[in-house]
Amino acid sequence: MVDLTRKFDVLVIGGGNAALCAAISARRAGASVLVLEGAPKFYRGGNTRHTRNMRCAHDAATDILTGPYTEQEFWEDLLRVTGGQTDEELARFMIRESKDILNWIVEQGVRWQPSLGGTLSLGRTNSFFLGGGRAMLNALYLTAEQLGVEIIYDAEVLDLEIDDGMFLSADLRRTDGRVNVTASTLVAAAGGFEANIDWLKQYWGEAADNFLIRGTPYNRGSILRMLLGKGVQEVGDPTQCHAVAIDARAPKFDGGIITRLDCVVFGVVVNTQAARFYDEGEDIWPKRYAIWGRLVAAQPDQIAYIIFDSTVLNSFMPSLFPPIAAGSIAELASKFDLDPAALEKTIGDFNAAVRPGTFDHTVLDDCRTEGLTPPKTHWARRIETPPYYAYPVRPGITFTYLGTRVNRQARMLMKDGNAAVNMFAAGEIMAGNVLGKGYAAGIGMTIGSVFGRIAGREAAQHARN
Amino acid sequence: MHGTRILEEADRLMTVCNSCRYCEGLCAVFPAMEMRRSFSDGDLNYLANLCHSCGACYTDCQFSPPHEFNVNVPKTLAIARADSYAAYTWPRVFSGVFARNGLVVSIVLALSVAAFIFGFAAFNDRQVLFGVHTGPGSFYKLMPHNAMAALFGAAFLYAIVALAMGVRAFWRDIGEPIGTLAGPNSLWQAMKDAGQLRYLDGGGVGCVNEDERPNDRRKIYHHFTFYGFILCFASTTVATLYHYLIAREAPYPWWDLPVVLGTLGGIGLLIGPAGLLAERWKRDPDLVDQTRTGMDVAFIVMLFLTSLTGMALLLWRDTAAMGPLLALHLGVVFSLFITMPYGKFVHGIYRYVALVRYARERQMMGHGT
Numbered sequence: 001m002v003d004l005t006r007k008f009d010v011l012v013i014g015g016g017n018a019a020l021c022a023a024i025s026a027r028r029a030g031a032s033v034l035v036l037e038g039a040p041k042f043y044r045g046g047n048t049r050h051t052r053n054m055r056c057a058h059d060a061a062t063d064i065l066t067g068p069y070t071e072q073e074f075w076e077d078l079l080r081v082t083g084g085q086t087d088e089e090l091a092r093f094m095i096r097e098s099k100d101i102l103n104w105i106v107e108q109g110v111r112w113q114p115s116l117g118g119t120l121s122l123g124r125t126n127s128f129f130l131g132g133g134r135a136m137l138n139a140l141y142l143t144a145e146q147l148g149v150e151i152i153y154d155a156e157v158l159d160l161e162i163d164d165g166m167f168l169s170a171d172l173r174r175t176d177g178r179v180n181v182t183a184s185t186l187v188a189a190a191g192g193f194e195a196n197i198d199w200l201k202q203y204w205g206e207a208a209d210n211f212l213i214r215g216t217p218y219n220r221g222s223i224l225r226m227l228l229g230k231g232v233q234e235v236g237d238p239t240q241c242h243a244v245a246i247d248a249r250a251p252k253f254d255g256g257i258i259t260r261l262d263c264v265v266f267g268v269v270v271n272t273q274a275a276r277f278y279d280e281g282e283d284i285w286p287k288r289y290a291i292w293g294r295l296v297a298a299q300p301d302q303i304a305y306i307i308f309d310s311t312v313l314n315s316f317m318p319s320l321f322p323p324i325a326a327g328s329i330a331e332l333a334s335k336f337d338l339d340p341a342a343l344e345k346t347i348g349d350f351n352a353a354v355r356p357g358t359f360d361h362t363v364l365d366d367c368r369t370e371g372l373t374p375p376k377t378h379w380a381r382r383i384e385t386p387p388y389y390a391y392p393v394r395p396g397i398t399f400t401y402l403g404t405r406v407n408r409q410a411r412m413l414m415k416d417g418n419a420a421v422n423m424f425a426a427g428e429i430m431a432g433n434v435l436g437k438g439y440a441a442g443i444g445m446t447i448g449s450v451f452g453r454i455a456g457r458e459a460a461q462h463a464r465n
Numbered sequence: 466m467h468g469t470r471i472l473e474e475a476d477r478l479m480t481v482c483n484s485c486r487y488c489e490g491l492c493a494v495f496p497a498m499e500m501r502r503s504f505s506d507g508d509l510n511y512l513a514n515l516c517h518s519c520g521a522c523y524t525d526c527q528f529s530p531p532h533e534f535n536v537n538v539p540k541t542l543a544i545a546r547a548d549s550y551a552a553y554t555w556p557r558v559f560s561g562v563f564a565r566n567g568l569v570v571s572i573v574l575a576l577s578v579a580a581f582i583f584g585f586a587a588f589n590d591r592q593v594l595f596g597v598h599t600g601p602g603s604f605y606k607l608m609p610h611n612a613m614a615a616l617f618g619a620a621f622l623y624a625i626v627a628l629a630m631g632v633r634a635f636w637r638d639i640g641e642p643i644g645t646l647a648g649p650n651s652l653w654q655a656m657k658d659a660g661q662l663r664y665l666d667g668g669g670v671g672c673v674n675e676d677e678r679p680n681d682r683r684k685i686y687h688h689f690t691f692y693g694f695i696l697c698f699a700s701t702t703v704a705t706l707y708h709y710l711i712a713r714e715a716p717y718p719w720w721d722l723p724v725v726l727g728t729l730g731g732i733g734l735l736i737g738p739a740g741l742l743a744e745r746w747k748r749d750p751d752l753v754d755q756t757r758t759g760m761d762v763a764f765i766v767m768l769f770l771t772s773l774t775g776m777a778l779l780l781w782r783d784t785a786a787m788g789p790l791l792a793l794h795l796g797v798v799f800s801l802f803i804t805m806p807y808g809k810f811v812h813g814i815y816r817y818v819a820l821v822r823y824a825r826e827r828q829m830m831g832h833g834t
Contacts, residue, residue, distance in 0.1 A: 042531060042532075050527055111668070130490045131491055131525035131667075132525055132527065134524075134525050134526065135525035138525065141677075142677070142678060251533060257484070257485050258481055258534075314502055318480070318484050320480065
């Protein structure tokens with residue numbers, strides 16, 4: 001049993017990548033550390049459980065990375081996906097720090113492997129965790145335990161006592177009521193609020209009922225809400241999140257990677273009116289992978305259907321549920337309550353607009369439509385070889401961007417612009433500082449590890465002084 | 466769709482895993498899976514026998530129970546694997562033996578030991594059985610060498626034939642051409658992979674056993690067991706060659722090759738099985754096919770007893786205990802041979818040939834090693 005009557009140097013709230021990096025780095029700097037993970041042990045680690053890689057800058061190829069990925073290139077990628085909605089100073093700082101994380105995280109027991117089958121396009125930029133995100137977490141927890149970090153699971157924090165930018169204590173729910181935990185510093189690494197449907201509804205309305213949450217059901221944003229309610233400065237657009245189109249048959253929470261569909265570019269996407277609504281061939285996977293969640297969220301009933309034919313069935317990564325098959329377009333439509341005539345017309349119009357070209361899904365090829373609105377600008381091929389297939393898709397929310405503003409020390413900033421005395425934040429709870437919108441594969445883990453490590457170090461130093 | 470419910474479950478899991486692939490760096494099973502989009506019974510039996518049951522994929526899996534996707538690859542493949550042993554059994558009438566292996570082993574053991582003692586008594590009078598015999602040929606005062614060689618040769622030959630027929634059934638089931646087993650590159654690669662237990666290490670950090678902390682204990686104990694077994698086998702082979710080629714008769718002095726090999730192997734076969742049993746005892750029940758505990762344990766115990774009786778014979782061969790100890794040792798060895806095709810021993814054979822196929826598939830896919 002952890003002695004909760006003592007005062008810890010560093011209290012870490014959360015249990016994912018950012019929290020553990022903070023806990024380990026604080027402990028290594030000599031601080032006593034208590035980690036409060038809200039989930040039970042099996043579900044520990046929040047969305048980190050579902051991750052698989054991290055994007056770090058590096059100047060030369062490594063054992064597992066095929067070539068250099070410079071700070072400048074990383075920055076340009078970030079600038080492009082966010083459309084400039086990022087804090088340049090903080091982002092460049094994070095990118096610089098990410099270089100060292102490649103080694104530091106290995107010293108904490110995490111193991112790398114080359115990019116997984118089906119993800120070769122990330123082979124140069126992203127380092128993959130051997131065994132995936134839960135393997136990474138297991139390694140971090142093992143290291144933290146060996147270093148003497150105290151960890152409590154099922155540890156729901158009910159309230160934070162904060163006075164004028166100074167953290168004093170946290171109230172922890174116990175079976176017999178609540179217990180007050182004191183610490184010299186706080187590291188908030190408790191994730192976003194994507195699993196809190198009611199909170200999502202504040203920004204999305206009833207549409208949020210049709211969202212699927214790809215990760216942990218424990219990210220309800222309670223810590224974030226407490227902090228914002230006690231004077232911490234907010235950052236990020238509350239409607240912004242990393243959302244992809246995932247199989248509509250996925251469970252409401254925690255379906256993870258296996259419900260994602262990589263096949264948009266191989267077919268067309270229609271809504272409940274059996275109408276197309278966006279250029280499926282706009283850009284290459286995975287660059288445009290992340291836009292489809294928001295696109296589907298904007299459609300009626302937040303559902304859409306990816307339609308393709310038998311010629312491309314094995315062209316993309318398999319997923320958990322098989323596609324729905326039918327011998328004709330009309331039959332396929334009837335399986336989803338779509339108007340058969342409308343879908344036949346949409347597919348017919350599309351097929352008629354397809355121009356001849358040389359198909360190559362690895363580049364922006366010359367297979368495109370002409371005279372069609374919206375167009376399909378690449379990889380457009382006729383859908384004409386039965387059986388026909390469809391995947392129903394819904395928005396799958398991965399993580400949210402609304403967070404607490406921080407500085408380079410990962411120290412929270414208060415609404416008055418002053419830095420908090422002893423409060424730090426890392427991970428998804430402050431991702432919005434760097435990621436105003438959009439997404440680049442593996443960047444969530446970069447944010448978590450870089451700012452987690454810094455937050456732990458800074459908190460330990462503050463506690464010692 | 467599939468022949469059994471466990472293969473249905475294995476198919477479901479491989480569909481989940483093929484959509485995820487986070488575990489592809491952990492062992493051979495997942496890369497082999499990725500070469501396929503759908504899975505026949507034979508494919509699943511191949512994957513089941515390729516799995517070394519290191520448990521890493523279970524501990525690393527975000528979808529393992531209590532998650533609703535309920536992904537437990539080690540346990541599912543362990544059950545499918547044991548089912549496949551029974552399905553490939555030759556002759557077919559013995560396929561039920563796997564299920565009762567723990568019991569069968571003890572009965573066969575007891576019967577054969579009894580038969581030996583009875584046989585000795587019939588061949589020789591009691592005085593010979595409990596007398597003190599020393600010097601070359603003293604073992605054969607109890608049982609003539611040719612009788613011993615014929616009996617064990619026959620048992621060994623039978624085991625070889627039964628195992629070969631099992632491999633033939635496995636090879637047909639997975640739909641692999643016979644030519645693969647003649648490819649030197651694949652054979653050699655598989656020998657290296659098996660010899661170092663390359664896939665019993667969770668992708669580099671070791672097996673998981675009782676909790677999420679990986680370690681190398683099972684691998685090390687397996688090495689003790691396997692190489693101990695090989696050394697003992699080498700000892701017997703050298704002794705046979707001595708006997709027939711240079712007419713040098715057992716028992717041999719302590720410094721002679723058969724005794725040195727046998728002693729080293731015997732030590733391995735004491736430490737290894739004891740360690741494996743201890744690890745088996747601690748192992749997270751979620752990772753094992755609990756209905757087959759008898760089969761697993763019986764084989765480990767038999768190996769241990771083989772060594773224990775052999776070492777006892779070595780220590781007390783110059784005393785009146787030699788007769789009964791020799792009878793006991795030969796009884797255990799005989800029982801080990803005769804039950805080999807119907808127990809846990811076959812895991813090594815099927816896993817090896819599964820590794821041969823994997824090596825060939827990798828070569829065909831243009832991968833290195």
